[in-house]
Amino acid sequence: xxxxxxxxxxxxxxxxxxxxxxxxxxxxxxxxxxxxxxxxxxxxxxxxxxxxxxxxxxxxxxxxxxxxx
Amino acid sequence: xxxxxxxxxxxxxxxxxxxxxxxxxxxxxxxxxxxxxxxxxxxxxxxxxxxxxxxxxxxxxxxxxxxxxxxxxxxxxxxxxxxxxxxxxxxxxxxxxxxxxxxxxxxxxxxxxxxxxxxxxxxxxxxxxxxxxxxxxxxxxxxxxxxxxxxxxxxxxxxxxxxxxxxxxxxxxxxxxxxxxxxxxxxxxxxxxxxxxxxxxxxxxxxxxxxxxxxxxxxxxxxxxxxxxxxxxxxxxxxxxxxxxxxxxxxxxxxxxxxxxxxxxxxxxxxxxxxxxxxxxxxxxxxxxxxxxxxxxxxxxxxxxxxxxxxxxxxxxxxxxxxxxxxxxxxxxxxxxxxxxxxxxxxxxxxxxxxxxxxxxxxxxxxxxxxxxxxxxxxxxxxxxxxxxxx
Numbered sequence: 001x002x003x004x005x006x007x008x009x010x011x012x013x014x015x016x017x018x019x020x021x022x023x024x025x026x027x028x029x030x031x032x033x034x035x036x037x038x039x040x041x042x043x044x045x046x047x048x049x050x051x052x053x054x055x056x057x058x059x060x061x062x063x064x065x066x067x068x069x
Numbered sequence: 070x071x072x073x074x075x076x077x078x079x080x081x082x083x084x085x086x087x088x089x090x091x092x093x094x095x096x097x098x099x100x101x102x103x104x105x106x107x108x109x110x111x112x113x114x115x116x117x118x119x120x121x122x123x124x125x126x127x128x129x130x131x132x133x134x135x136x137x138x139x140x141x142x143x144x145x146x147x148x149x150x151x152x153x154x155x156x157x158x159x160x161x162x163x164x165x166x167x168x169x170x171x172x173x174x175x176x177x178x179x180x181x182x183x184x185x186x187x188x189x190x191x192x193x194x195x196x197x198x199x200x201x202x203x204x205x206x207x208x209x210x211x212x213x214x215x216x217x218x219x220x221x222x223x224x225x226x227x228x229x230x231x232x233x234x235x236x237x238x239x240x241x242x243x244x245x246x247x248x249x250x251x252x253x254x255x256x257x258x259x260x261x262x263x264x265x266x267x268x269x270x271x272x273x274x275x276x277x278x279x280x281x282x283x284x285x286x287x288x289x290x291x292x293x294x295x296x297x298x299x300x301x302x303x304x305x306x307x308x309x310x311x312x313x314x315x316x317x318x319x320x321x322x323x324x325x326x327x328x329x330x331x332x333x334x335x336x337x338x339x340x341x342x343x344x345x346x347x348x349x350x351x352x353x354x355x356x357x358x359x360x361x362x363x364x365x366x367x368x369x370x371x372x373x374x375x376x377x378x379x380x381x382x383x384x385x386x387x388x389x390x391x392x393x394x395x396x397x398x399x400x401x402x403x404x405x406x407x408x409x410x411x412x413x414x415x416x417x418x419x420x421x422x423x424x425x426x427x428x429x430x431x432x433x434x435x436x437x438x439x440x441x442x443x444x445x446x447x448x449x450x451x452x453x454x455x456x457x458x459x460x
């Protein structure tokens with residue numbers, strides 16, 4: 001089963017994901033992005049796809065599928 | 070290829086050179102994406118988006134020392150955190166991260182709305198035929214918002230524009246003037262820090278955060294506080310003013326976009342990303358090779374300087390469709406206006422929000438406007454507009 005996640009080794013806190021798809025992404029106290037609990041399967045939603053395409057660090061990935069470009 | 074060599078040999082990314090820099094980018098990206106310029110002591114420019122991205126992800130190869138700024142910002146001291154490499158860098162950066170998250174920035178929004186509206190009203194109330202919206206709007210917005218956040222007393226704000234002008238904009242033509250203004254700014258920070266050290270409990274702002282923070286289990290030294298404060302002052306005031314002014318410059322010349330955003334303000338955040346991509350206040354930042362390396366077939370030797378040309382990467386045809394068109398509805402916009410990797414602009418969430426809120430209030434308050442006289446797209450100099458009030 002594929003799973004959406006933010007690669008913490010790459011995220012630098014641009015917060016584009018949170019601005020584009022706030023229902024799926026959240027930001028921690030230091031500004032780094034993560035996928036909200038229960039939203040790991042939302043990778044095909046239009047907003048999430050847009051967040052993936054706009055992440056400057058290419059840090060949003062899908063585990064168990066071809067990695068998001 | 071060799072025909073272009075002469076042009077790129079004096080590639081520059083400051084002052085007058087910015088007038089025609091987008092033509093340089095087309096040429097570089099087309100025929101010489103890594104090349105050597107003799108300016109500023111000599112440097113390799115790196116123009117492709119992917120190459121810039123890779124360099125930013127690789128601090129083991131690319132140092133930010135002696136300074137990311139080329140030429141320097143009116144001082145020879147390394148600026149914290151931008152001129153600091155790992156492992157020391159992370160501790161300095163961590164101190165301020167919590168103050169610049171989207172949630173922390175959201176708390177400043179009521180003040181931003183109030184200030185943007187009041188400045189937009191000043192523009193409308195001006196009796197001048199040609200209203201300078203750089204001086205009346207783009208520059209005061211970040212001065213007010215950032216000064217409050219940083220804790221700079223309001224009576225000092227009148228000093229700030231000149232320091233920004235002399236340190237940032239005069240540094241290539243009048244370095245001695247930039248250094249003199251830099252000395253004034255250091256003296257100002259010194260005074261502010263000493264005053265505040267005696268009274269830390271009364272404030273909740275960036276200056277206080279720096280004074281009370283610990284890195285590696287110790288407080289910052291006085292010299293570190295000066296360096297951090299100096300950088301934040303310049304970064305917080307100038308870039309955002311440029312970004313707001315550049316957006317207004319574009320909208321004054323493009324009535325369709327102006328009208329579209331006025332009718333549909335929900336598009337403003339997307340348009341802001343596009344203005345940042347194409348008209349960014351930070352066109353390039355420098356690095357130094359820590360070891361011999363190769364970029365796109367070009368050997369670069371240890372110790373040589375390189376300049377990551379974000380502005381060129383942002384117009385790379387391999388990444389963006391019609392890269393030189395400003396399309397306020399562009400959907401794929403992974404731009405490099407704030408840099409990337411460990412040195413990503415700390416204030417990016419704040420800067421973005423200031424631009425968005427500024428444009429919202431400006432467009433809702435000021436009817437149809439156009440340039441009253443020609444003005445460059447770049448910098449924070451005058452931007453005079455004519456407002457069609459009967460429109």
